Structure formats: C-alpha cells, structure tokens
Amino acid sequence: MxxxxxxxxxxxxxxxxxxxxxxxxxxxxxxxxxxxxxxxxxxxxxxxxxxxxxxxxxxxxxxxxxxxxxxxxxxxxxxxxxxxxxxxGPVSGFYPSLHLNLGDAYRRLGDLDRARDHLERGRATVGVLGDDGYGQMIRQGLERLAERLSAGQAGRS
Structure with a gap:
C-alpha cells in the first residue's frame, strides 16, 4: 500500500x-x-x-x-x-481532457486553427479512456467543441 x-x-x-x-x-x-x-x-x-x-x-x-x-x-x-x-490508468488518459480544454480556450480567444489542432489531438487520444462517465463526458466535450468549430464559433458560448 x-x-x-x-x-x-x-x-x-x-x-x-x-x-x-x-x-x-x-x-x-x-x-x-x-x-x-x-x-x-x-x-x-x-x-x-x-x-x-x-x-x-x-x-x-x-x-x-x-x-x-x-x-x-x-x-x-x-x-x-x-x-x-x-x-x-495510464498518463495517456490525461491528454484528452488537456487537449479539450486547450482547444476550447483557443476557440474562445478566436484562434480557431489552434483550437482545431487541439481538437484533433484530443480525438487522437480519447481512445485510451473507458466508457465510463468520465470518458463519456470528455467525448461529449470534444464533440461540442467540434460542432462549435465547424460553425466557426469563437467566444464564450
């Protein structure tokens, strides 16, 4: 222990x-x-x-x-x-959340290229997460970020 x-x-x-x-x-x-x-x-x-x-x-x-x-x-x-x-779990499980948060911050600052980069990096690492509540929350967050970016949404929303 x-x-x-x-x-x-x-x-x-x-x-x-x-x-x-x-x-x-x-x-x-x-x-x-x-x-x-x-x-x-x-x-x-x-x-x-x-x-x-x-x-x-x-x-x-x-x-x-x-x-x-x-x-x-x-x-x-x-x-x-x-x-x-x-x-x-492994350290690799840290990255989906980190990239989600970075992508969303860049989106809110209007840097949509960097936001898309972190979205893709988050998507590339999300497979390490389980299908539990946390994993689902991060996956849903990445999908919301993708929707906002495809709509060209910068700002707080």
Missing part, C-alpha cells in the same frame, strides 16, 4: 472549493501550492495543479496559460509516478 499523496489531496480540496463556487478560495490554495511545488517540482503535481487552476480562472488567457503548463508537465509524468500517487 502506498502512502497518501498529501499534495494531491490538497489539490483535491482546491477542486472541491472550485466546484462549490468558491473560485477565489480555490485560486488562493492553488497559488500557495504552486509556490511550494515550483516550476521545476514534481511534474505530476504541476500537471494536476495547473489543470485544476485553469478551471477556476476568470480570464480565458489565464486559463490557457495554466492549461499549457499542465500539458507541458504531463509530458514529463511517468505511468509509475502516477500510479504511486493513486492515479488509476
């Missing part, structure tokens, strides 16, 4: 704050954690934290910045490290 990953648990608390609508409190907790982890800290922690921090941003440009940090860190995470932290 592995020891609980305290940092991942703290990130989880921040996610809960964000889901309850306490976005500012979540940002504060995530900022504290980012200072502790640092830009060269554990890639798994950086990936999870940045991906979660993106979700509580009010500005799309800030959201994009955090999602790019998450993607960069994901490329450095090994399956063994993820398993040690209690992550179920």
């Amino acid at each position: 592995t020891e609980p990953d305290v940092t991942m648990a703290r990130i989880g608390r921040g996610v809960e704050l964000g889901q309850r609508g306490e976005r500012e409190a979540a940002r504060e907790l995530f900022s504290e954690l980012w200072e502790e982890i640092g830009v060269t800290g554990d890639p798994l922690h950086r990936c999870a934290l940045a991906h979660s921090m993106a979700d509580v941003q009010d500005e799309v440009k800030e959201e994009l910045l955090w999602d790019l940090r998450a993607l960069e860190a994901a490329d450095l995470v090994t399956d063994e490290r993820a398993r040690q932290a209690g992550v179920v």
Whole structure:
C-alpha cells in the first residue's frame, strides 16, 4: 500500500472549493501550492495543479496559460509516478481532457486553427479512456467543441 499523496489531496480540496463556487478560495490554495511545488517540482503535481487552476480562472488567457503548463508537465509524468500517487490508468488518459480544454480556450480567444489542432489531438487520444462517465463526458466535450468549430464559433458560448 502506498502512502497518501498529501499534495494531491490538497489539490483535491482546491477542486472541491472550485466546484462549490468558491473560485477565489480555490485560486488562493492553488497559488500557495504552486509556490511550494515550483516550476521545476514534481511534474505530476504541476500537471494536476495547473489543470485544476485553469478551471477556476476568470480570464480565458489565464486559463490557457495554466492549461499549457499542465500539458507541458504531463509530458514529463511517468505511468509509475502516477500510479504511486493513486492515479488509476495510464498518463495517456490525461491528454484528452488537456487537449479539450486547450482547444476550447483557443476557440474562445478566436484562434480557431489552434483550437482545431487541439481538437484533433484530443480525438487522437480519447481512445485510451473507458466508457465510463468520465470518458463519456470528455467525448461529449470534444464533440461540442467540434460542432462549435465547424460553425466557426469563437467566444464564450
């Protein structure tokens, strides 16, 4: 049995704050954690934290910045490290969500070419996800993004 990953648990608390609508409190907790982890800290922690921090941003440009940090860190995470932290499944399962979020952020910023690139990258990696609720949610998100892009929709909608 592995020891609980305290940092991942703290990130989880921040996610809960964000889901309850306490976005500012979540940002504060995530900022504290980012200072502790640092830009060269554990890639798994950086990936999870940045991906979660993106979700509580009010500005799309800030959201994009955090999602790019998450993607960069994901490329450095090994399956063994993820398993040690209690992550179920391979690291490749991170990418569909990361590309979905990046694609949607680029769409909202009006960069439809980059949005389409991340849509295709997300579609190329979605097969690693199961047919559970999470996998279905990501697949549906990718399809919504595809619909918006085919309609040429930039902006918040």
